[in-house]
Amino acid sequence: MTEKKTPLLDELEKGKWPSFVTEIKRAAVRSASAAELLPLLERSYRERIGHWKHGGIVGVRGYGGGVIGRYVDVPEEFPNLAEFHTVRLLQPSGWFYNTKTLRTVCDIWEKHGSGLTNMHGSTGDIILLGCKTNQIQPIFDEYSEAGFDLGGSGSCLRTTNCCVGPGRCEHACYDTLDACYNITNEFMDELHRPMWPYKSKIKFSGCANDCTSSIARSDCSVIGTWRDTLVINQEAVKEYAANGFPIQSQVCAKCPTKCLTFNKETQELSIVGEECSRCMHCINMMPKALHPGKERGATILIGGKSTIVQSAFMSWVVVPFMKLESEDDYEPFKDLMRRIWEWWDENGKTRERIGETIYRLGMGKFLRETEIPPVPQMVFRPRANPYVFWNQDDLDKSGTMLDGSAL
C-alpha cells in the first residue's frame, strides 16, 4: 500500500463549494477501493497525469453494454483498483426520486461496490463508480430485482433523458417525462445490445429553452413548440406594468423578430403571430402573462454531437412540428427514428455519428431515402452554389432534339 497522506487533495477540502475529496473520504471509511482511490488521485495530482488504462470488455448476461471496464495502470501498487468498473443504471424520467428508491440504490451499491456514484452522468444515468469484475452480474441481478435496469454504453441507443417537463414547469409543450419513459421502453433492444456504427442519443426538452441542451448533446433532439400564437393574459400584463417591470426594454426590444408591441396607453401587449419564431424569450420574462399556444407538439432535430471528431454539430430541423400529445402520437416518432437509424446503419462508417453521415452524404440523399419531406424550416438559408445532384432519371432522355429530329 502506498503513502496514505494526500496533501494536494486536502487543499480541495477547503472553500465553500462541496468537495468531491470529502465524498471520496466518506466512502473510504467502508470501502477499500475508495480508500485506494485517494492516494491514486493524489499521485495524479502530483504527476499531473491519469492512471487509468483503456477500458476492457466486461458485461452481464443478455446485454452488450451497460458496464464500462476500468483498470488502473499500476495494479501492483493499487490492488483494490485493479478492477474498478463503472455500472450505468437508467434513471427515472426527470431525475425525480422518492427516498426509498434512492436508499435502494445506496444499499445495493454499498454491498457490492465502492460506495461512490455520480448523480448523474452527463448522458443522464445513475453512475456507480468502481466495482470488481466478479461483482458485475450480482450487481445487475440485485438491481434488476429491485426494479432497475442498466443504461447504454458502446454503439447503441444511449440512455435518454428529459427536462422536468409538465412535472414542474409551465412551459412544457409536451409530456417530456412520459415521452422519455415510453420511448425508452420501446427501444430497449437498441439500448442494451449495441448494433450500430456508433452511439446515438435522444434528449427530450419541453420547450425551446432546451434545458437538457438536447440540440448540443443528442443525435436526436425533441424540442417542444407550438403552431398557433402564444397566449397573452392582458390582466397579468397590466400587473407586470403596474409593478414597474420594463416591458418595452426587457421584452419587446429584445424580441428577435420584433413581433411584440406594448401599448403604453392601454397597458396591453399585442403580437403579430405569423412573425413570432417561438424563441421563448418573452414567455421567460413574463411567465404569469404569456404562455405557449394551444396547438402544441415538438420539433425534431437530428445530428447533434460533441467535438470528436469532425467538429461539434448542433442538431438541425428535420420535422418542424410533430404532435406528441398521446401514446398514439409517439408511433410516428418511433417510426421516424427506425427509418433514420436504419438509413444510418446502412450508410454510416464505424464511429461515425448520424450527423456526420448526413453531412458526408448530403441532406438531400438523407431526406429522400428516409422519406422526410423537405421544408424551408430545415435551413437558415438555401444554398449559394448551383451544384445540385439532379436525378438523371427525371430528366429528358428521349434521344430527340426539341424540334423532333433525332440526336
Next chain:
Amino acid sequence: MAIVKAKLDQGPPNYKEMLPPVITENYGKWDYHEIPSPGVLKHVAESGAAIFSVRVASPRLVSIDFIRDICVLADDYCDGFLRFTTRNNVEFLVSDEAKLKPLMDALTAQGYCIGGTGPSISNIVHTQGWIHCHTAATDASGVVKAVMDDLYEYFDSMKLPAKLKMGLACCLNMCGAAHCSDIAIVGVHRTPPVINHDVIRKGTEIPSLVASCPTGAIRPDPKNKSVKVNDDKCMYCGNCYTMSPGMKLNDARNDGLAILVGGKTSNARSAPSFSRMVIPFLPNTAPRWPEAVAAVRNIIEVWIANAQKGERIGEWVERIGWERFFSLTGIPFSDMLIDDYIFSRETFRTGAAFKY
C-alpha cells in the same frame, strides 16, 4: 442463497412513483413560477397549489453517505421527494410552505450551498478527469471545485447580467456540452501519441486505427506490423487512443487547459451557439489551477461591467464584436485562436467593418 435471475429490458423505474402528490395532482397544470430568493423556485398551478424547490449544490461525485443524508432531509421536509437537475444540483421539493424555512435553515446549518437560480452561475457540468477516465488531459472535479470556490458569490446571489452556464471537459473529446457553454474549460493534449508497437501488434485492428484519424496522420507500417504517425498532421484529438491503447496521448509536461466562451443551447432571443476558444492553453497547476481560476474570473468581471441586462456572454460578445472582447479583457490574441480545421472559413471576417 436463492439465485436471483435478472429481468432483462424492464427499463427505468417509473417516474410516476417518484412524484410528490402536489405534482401528481397538478401535473401539466402549472401556471407560472417565481424566484422568491436565490436558490428557491416557487411554481404555482392553475389550481392555486404551489410547490417550492430548493436548489442545492452537489459535487456530482458523491458517496452513498451524501445520498442518504439528503434522503433524511427529504423525509423530514419534503415527504420523501427530491430530484436532481440536468446540471447535477439537488432540488428538494417542498409541498408545505411551512417547511420551507426550516428546510433552508437545516441545509445552511449542515453546510449545504443553496443557489444556482436565475441570473447566477449554476453548477459546472463536468466529466470524470483523473478520477476515472483514460484520456483525461486534466482532472475535472478539482478544476470545478477551485473555480466554484472562487465564483461562489455568483452562485448564492442573482446579480449577474444573465444566466451563466459553464462546462468542463477533461480532453478534446469535449464530453459534457462544453462546446455550447457560456464558459467552457477544456483539457487539451498538445503532443502526438507515443506509439507502443508491442501493444498495437497484440490486439489492434490496424485498418480501423488508420481510419480513425480525421486528418489522415496515421499510416500503416507493414514492416513493423504497426502504424506510423505524421506528427505535422496530428491535432491530438485522441480518437486513435480510443481505438488502441497503444497510442498513448497523455503528456504530463504538456497537457493543460483551454478556455472557450460564448456558447448557449437555449433559443431565447438568439439561436444556440458554439463556445469559441479565447485562451488556447493554461498550465495544469494542480491542486487549485490558479491560472484558470483567474482567467475565468477576469472574463466574468468584464462581462458584468459591460453587458446589458439579460445578455448571456455570447450575446454580449456578438453585440460588441470579438475584437472588442479581446481588447476589453486584455486577453492576448494569437494564430492559435484562428480556426484551421474543417469549418474554418465561416469564422473569417469577410467584411471591412470592425472595431479595435
